[in-house]
Amino acid sequence: DAGVIQSPRHEVTEMGQEVTLRCKPISGHNSLFWYRQTMMRGLELLIYFNNNVPIDDSGMPEDRFSAKMPNASFSTLKIQPSEPRDSAVYFCASRPGLNEGEQFFGPGTRLTVL
Amino acid sequence: AQSVTQPDIHITVSEGASLELRCNYSYGATPYLFWYVQSPGQGLQLLLKYFSGDTLVQGIKGFEAEFKRSQSSFNLRKPSVHWSDAAEYFCAVSYNTDKLIFGTGTRLQVFP
Numbered sequence: 716d717a718g719v720i721q722s723p724r725h726e727v728t729e730m731g732q733e734v735t736l737r738c739k740p741i742s743g744h745n746s747l748f749w750y751r752q753t754m755m756r757g758l759e760l761l762i763y764f765n766n767n768v769p770i771d772d773s774g775m776p777e778d779r780f781s782a783k784m785p786n787a788s789f790s791t792l793k794i795q796p797s798e799p800r801d802s803a804v805y806f807c808a809s810r811p812g813l814n815e816g817e818q819f820f821g822p823g824t825r826l827t828v829l
Numbered sequence: 830a831q832s833v834t835q836p837d838i839h840i841t842v843s844e845g846a847s848l849e850l851r852c853n854y855s856y857g858a859t860p861y862l863f864w865y866v867q868s869p870g871q872g873l874q875l876l877l878k879y880f881s882g883d884t885l886v887q888g889i890k891g892f893e894a895e896f897k898r899s900q901s902s903f904n905l906r907k908p909s910v911h912w913s914d915a916a917e918y919f920c921a922v923s924y925n926t927d928k929l930i931f932g933t934g935t936r937l938q939v940f941p
Binding site: 763 | 863865870871872873874875878919927928929931932933934
């Protein structure tokens with residue numbers, strides 16, 4: 716199994732630009748999580764889905780952030796417009812199901828907003 | 830509020846020495862407990878987890894952790910550290926939900 720796949724691995728953009736991060740969960744996993752990691756705030760859960768439906772988006776920092784999961788094998792996290800304070804590593808993780816099994820993390824996308 | 834405390838931001842040990850990384854959680858209910866390791870530039874890998882039963886759990890790479898309810902702790906241990914263990918270690922808890930609450934991490938440095 717290829718594990719959780721994230722793209723791009725690195726993204727550098729300018730303030731005000733739209734950024735889209737992508738995630739492919741492990742095949743057969745029904746739950747998908749987006750995290751953000753910064754030095755100041757550590758690892759924060761932004762949003763998670765079960766069976767492609769958003770369950771809890773209370774961690775999404777503001778309306779500039781949005782996430783979608785159009786099908787079981789693909790999710791996006793979009794930031795529009797991006798700001799320098801959005802610079803962080805964004806991780807995607809998947810899990811077999813709600814309250815089932817461990818979360819498997821992708822390698823992350825390092826986002827730098829200039 | 831539910832929280833996880835890892836009091837040691839940075840630990841340095843010599844290769845072959847024993848290791849203990851501390852983790853404490855708040856909140857009265859017994860959570861599900863996890864330890865993850867993150868190597869530089871990598872995602873998080875699960876080392877071990879505790880859900881119930883035997884309070885001493887064994888994980889991968891020779892790690893173990895002990896759940897102590899009276900101390901609200903779930904400390905990670907390894908009897909002999911290898912240079913390849915240098916990484917950042919995260920304790921996490923879950924209270925019968927899907928959310929993982931992470932500690933701030935402990936960075937482990939290993940000297941030869």
